Amino acid sequence: MELRHLRYFAVLADELHFGRAAARLNMSQPPLSVAIRQLEERVGAQLFERTPKEVRLTPAGRALRASARRLLAQAEEAVSEARDVAAGIAGRLRIGFVGAMLYRGLPQALGVFQQRHPGVRVSLQELNSGEQLGELLHDRLDLGFVHTSRIPATLRQRLLVAEPFLCCLPTGHRLARRTTIGLRDLAGEPFVLFARAVSPDYHARILSICASAGFQPEIVHEVRHWLAVVSLVSQGLGVALVPQAMAHSRLPGAVFRPVGAAVAQSEAYAVWPAAPENPLVGDLMAILVAGVPAGAPGLTGRR
Numbered sequence: 001m002e003l004r005h006l007r008y009f010a011v012l013a014d015e016l017h018f019g020r021a022a023a024r025l026n027m028s029q030p031p032l033s034v035a036i037r038q039l040e041e042r043v044g045a046q047l048f049e050r051t052p053k054e055v056r057l058t059p060a061g062r063a064l065r066a067s068a069r070r071l072l073a074q075a076e077e078a079v080s081e082a083r084d085v086a087a088g089i090a091g092r093l094r095i096g097f098v099g100a101m102l103y104r105g106l107p108q109a110l111g112v113f114q115q116r117h118p119g120v121r122v123s124l125q126e127l128n129s130g131e132q133l134g135e136l137l138h139d140r141l142d143l144g145f146v147h148t149s150r151i152p153a154t155l156r157q158r159l160l161v162a163e164p165f166l167c168c169l170p171t172g173h174r175l176a177r178r179t180t181i182g183l184r185d186l187a188g189e190p191f192v193l194f195a196r197a198v199s200p201d202y203h204a205r206i207l208s209i210c211a212s213a214g215f216q217p218e219i220v221h222e223v224r225h226w227l228a229v230v231s232l233v234s235q236g237l238g239v240a241l242v243p244q245a246m247a248h249s250r251l252p253g254a255v256f257r258p259v260g261a262a263v264a265q266s267e268a269y270a271v272w273p274a275a276p277e278n279p280l281v282g283d284l285m286a287i288l289v290a291g292v293p294a295g296a297p298g299l300t301g302r303r
Contacts (some may be wrong), residue, residue: 002019003075005039006068008032009047013065016055038127092121093280096132096144098199099225101268103248104161106145109287120280128198128224136273143281144271148201152272153180160288161268166256168229170236175257182260183213192229192238204267206241211265230254243268 012021012032022029026191040047045115047061057065101201110122112157132144136155151157161220196203210217221232227249229240234253243266247256272290 003072005035005042006072006291007040008035009064010068010072012036012048013061013068016057035182042055048194057177059184090118091122091280092142093278093284094123094125094140094142095143095284096125096127096135096146098129098132098145098147098244098268099126100147100245100266101145101226102227103245105266105288105291109284112287113284117280117283125249126225129201130198132271136271139273142272142278143284146269146271147199147200147267149267150201150271151161151269154274155271156274157269157271158285158289159267160270161245162265165206165241165259165263166244166247167268168233168246169255169257170233170239171253171255172236173239173255176255178257180260181257183209183263184215186210186217186239187213187215190238191217192221192223192232192240193217193219194226194229195224198224205264205266210243212263213261227251242266 005050008021008025010025012018015021018029018032022032025032036048043060043064044089045060045145046058047064049056049058051224065153074285095110114122125135125141127144129144129146129148132141132146133148133151133155135141136144145160149157167175167186169176172184175185193206194202207217220238221231226242226246228240229242230246230249230251232238233240233249236253241259241263242256244256245266272278284286
């Protein structure tokens with residue numbers, strides 16, 4: 001059964017006159033008559049009683065009229081929804097993120113995005129970089145924020161943040177009063193570090209930074225999230241090198257100090273499927289790279 005047959009039927013059921021119905025449908029009367037006969041054959045029942053003086057609905061026609069109108073309304077709603085999704089007015093946006101993005105302006109940017117797109121349902125999942133890439137490849141995420149530039153060829157990426165690492169210390173630490181920390185001063189200190197299995201890139205980067213200063217860090221705790229790193233440091237369980245954004249966590253018991261020597265940058269990338277293009281991803285990215293709202297921490301807009 002074709003939707004056009006239901007539409008012809010619904011108009012004729014309103015007009016009960018083939019000439020007026022054909023005029024409303026912007027077609028001639030013979031094709032309308034053929035379409036109605038085809039519909040009756042498909043239904044297996046006569047829908048209209050036709051006499052030289054009038055056209056009337058049969059009981060079967062009256063039963064079909066309500067269902068036809070409902071189906072046509074649902075079809076129009078589906079088309080409208082698809083059109084809105086294509087235009088970025090409605091739909092769903094599934095986002096994965098590493099925890100540091102909470103301090104890089106992502107919540108504020110999402111607030112602006114939701115104001116502009118109140119009909120869009122946004123869902124968030126905190127996942128490590130590897131988990132996000134897997135979810136993106138299996139079409140379970142639309143956009144991810146990761147700490148690696150090594151991505152599959154079917155994904156696109158954009159460098160969103162490049163910021164220095166800071167030294168994170170317990171407030172009572174012997175080095176906490178200094179304004180700048182020398183990397184060599186951290187030799188022999190117990191380190192809290194991102195687990196290698198969770199973020200191999202970050203794990204290797206911290207080891208490389210320490211190696212450049214001539215020492216191997218004494219790793220005593222390995223965790224899955226940057227906030228857990230800072231939390232353990234705040235409780236006096238070690239020191240850490242963390243992205244500058246984590247200074248915005250403001251956990252009591254932890255202080256953040258710049259490192260004297262130049263060190264590798266902490267980078268965050270936005271990653272999304274190359275096809276099909278999701279206009280909602282582009283809209284959120286535009287907000288992020290524009291630095292909206294003003295003063296959002298860590299947003300550089302660099303490619």
